[in-house]
Amino acid sequence: MATTTHDQAPADPTFFLVEQDDHDHGTGGGTLLGFWIYLMSDALIFAALFATFGVLSTSYAGGPTPREIFELPLVALNTAILLVSSITYGFGMLAMEKGHVRGTQAWLLVTALLGAAFVGVELYEFGKLIAEGATPQRSGFLSAFFTLVGTHGLHVTVGIVWILVMLVQVGQRGLIVENKRRLTCLSMFWHFLDVVWIGVFSFVYLLGMLR
Amino acid sequence: MKWNDGNLDPVLHAHGDAHGHGSKKSYLLGFALSSVLTAIPFWLVMAQPIASPGVTAIAVIVFAVLQILVHTICFLHVNTQGEGGWTMIAYVFTAVILFITIAGSMWIMYHLNSNMMPGMMTGQMSEMP
Numbered sequence: 001m002a003t004t005t006h007d008q009a010p011a012d013p014t015f016f017l018v019e020q021d022d023h024d025h026g027t028g029g030g031t032l033l034g035f036w037i038y039l040m041s042d043a044l045i046f047a048a049l050f051a052t053f054g055v056l057s058t059s060y061a062g063g064p065t066p067r068e069i070f071e072l073p074l075v076a077l078n079t080a081i082l083l084v085s086s087i088t089y090g091f092g093m094l095a096m097e098k099g100h101v102r103g104t105q106a107w108l109l110v111t112a113l114l115g116a117a118f119v120g121v122e123l124y125e126f127g128k129l130i131a132e133g134a135t136p137q138r139s140g141f142l143s144a145f146f147t148l149v150g151t152h153g154l155h156v157t158v159g160i161v162w163i164l165v166m167l168v169q170v171g172q173r174g175l176i177v178e179n180k181r182r183l184t185c186l187s188m189f190w191h192f193l194d195v196v197w198i199g200v201f202s203f204v205y206l207l208g209m210l211r
Numbered sequence: 212m213k214w215n216d217g218n219l220d221p222v223l224h225a226h227g228d229a230h231g232h233g234s235k236k237s238y239l240l241g242f243a244l245s246s247v248l249t250a251i252p253f254w255l256v257m258a259q260p261i262a263s264p265g266v267t268a269i270a271v272i273v274f275a276v277l278q279i280l281v282h283t284i285c286f287l288h289v290n291t292q293g294e295g296g297w298t299m300i301a302y303v304f305t306a307v308i309l310f311i312t313i314a315g316s317m318w319i320m321y322h323l324n325s326n327m328m329p330g331m332m333t334g335q336m337s338e339m340p
Contacts, residue, residue: 202275
């Protein structure tokens, strides 16, 4: 698509207008695309962790197997929490676009609480596994499991901190252009984490139970 | 996507950044589809309606890919117009690298494992004259 535009450029004077319009984001465009590229590079980190888990997923070293240690009802609860938090953030964005400060803050707070619940359930699960002796150093499978799921949980934790920061920012300065841009980046981050979680519950937990 | 264009601030939309500009309809549609696409694989694994684990595994993977696409369109609002198509290009590029990394690693290591198994080595040795 870009090539076509460049080829037509000398003959087509509107090319310059289109370019100018593209640069007229002022505050939004470049940052949003840059943040999107960051998210894609983050996806590659998760790709490496998923690949590691895939390779080591049957290296039990005589230790526990997924079927013995995973509790699917707990995973289903966490999946539901994260999915609902995705849509509550979406409602926050809709409130932001309408310029409702209170509504935006309320939905952000609900999202942060759901995120905290997710991390809480995950820490409970980790604690239970470690108490059962299924520690990260028990086998290659468990090392890869804790690294992959733990990295995702760490991302969610950072997302919660970011939401809290944005609550303060919106409270102090309102829905100014900069805050709208930040909230849009955070929105991409939060939805991206939900996408990664789809991979985690499908490939780690559900396929693990079938093995 | 048509549903992205409803209910928007026209000034913001004129800037052409497509991120985060979903309508309530697109979020609700994404949520409904995701709920169904999550519930089915969990049910498939927990209730085991399909006897073969292999077929269930393929179904789980298909539902995961579908749900990732739903999230990408309804929640992340990736489309061909956003940022002059660059979000879409970056997304597709990442998907390709992701697939190569994961599938390639598992493919190579599976063959390495099955060729280097101690049991297999002795098997080959005993067949030697």
